Amino acid sequence: MSLRTAVAAPFRQTGQDRMGESEFVVALSLDRDWFSPDQAKRLVDVAAGEGLLERADGDLVVAFDADAVAVPDDFVPDEEILRGRSTFERLLDAVVETGAEKQEAVAAINALQADLGVTVEAAAAVYARRQGIDVSDLADRARADL
Secondary structure (H helix, E strand, O other), rough: OOOHHHHHHHHHHHOOOOHHHHHHHHHHHHOOOOOOOHHHHHHHHHHHHOOOEEEOOOOOEEEOHHHHHOOOOOOOOHHHHHOOOHHHHHHHHHHHOOOOOOHHHHHHHHHHHHOOOHHHHHHHHOOOOOHOOOHHHHHHHHHOOO
């Protein structure tokens, strides 16, 4: 996922798992020239909302193993990652990241939604769990939306 890759890049570059927000913004906007400073700040908000970054004592702390994320030399994130994703989109991405075909997963989720009479988010959480995918945090969000 390119959001995870974009977030990991500054942490991999510094070899740290914690940095100031301004340092993170500079790394994305000036050092790598991927975003404007305002867009880089938006990326911080999106990544924090998705649980990839945590704010602690004025710093940003990466909430996953950034060293385990490959950042290809030619990688340039799409501006689409600056848009917050819905719970359904996040659940679907979790399913697709395990190798499932997106169209097949959407069809199965839609059928499950019709069978169970629940929201598409709840159906996606049930589908993911049936596939053995841990989506506990997202399932809680889906449950809250019911």
